[in-house]
Amino acid sequence: MKIKNTVTLLLFLTSFSFFAQNNKTDEKREKIKAFKVSFLTTELELTPTEAEKFWPIYNAYDDRQFELRHLKMKTYLNKLDDDNLSSMTEKESVALLSQMEITDKELFQLKEKYMSNLKKVLSAKKILKLKKSEDDFNRKLLQQYRDKAAKD
Known part of the structure; x- marks a missing residue:
């Protein structure tokens, strides 16, 4: 489980490095998406x-x-960089933490809706296969x- 979380975190962080360069970013994202x-398609x-x-369900969710x-x-x-974090007031910190929690909730609700929609289209076995294929x-x-x- 720790490896899975590490991989997810690394992908999340590397995605930021991809997106540091705007024009190349869209190109790279499209290549990765393709x-x-x-x-x-092959795996499922x-x-x-x-x-x-x-x-359509997958693409809407992914986007x-x-x-x-x-x-x-x-x-x-x-x-959250060191300079901003050290100069941030407690009130600003609480507000930022609240924004992060709201985003986490939005991501969770999005995932719930996505799973609900997938269950209408794919068998449970194929949904599990999708999860494994995404991890792979x-x-x-x-x-x-x-x-x-x-x-x-």
Whole structure:
């Protein structure tokens, strides 16, 4: 479980480095998204009917999740650098913590809605296979990132 959380955290943090460069960011994100679609399509073995219903649900969830994590969390992380944190008042700290909790709740509610929608389209077994495939994809992406960093 700790490895899974570490991988998630690393992917989350590396996504910020990808998004530091705006134009290249969209390009990289689109490449990663295309790679992910290809990977998941192969792994899930969706029927045409399942795929037709699954992809709009998945893409809407993925886009909203990205928006919440990238836009909101980036703002929080900028405020949490050492200089800002040490000069932050208690009231500002409470407000920031509250904003972070609200974002966490939004992410949780988004995940609940996503799961509810998936259950209408896919079997429980395929949903579990999706989760495993996403984890496999994230590990593969992280490994590629590490391999590239080692070469540079």
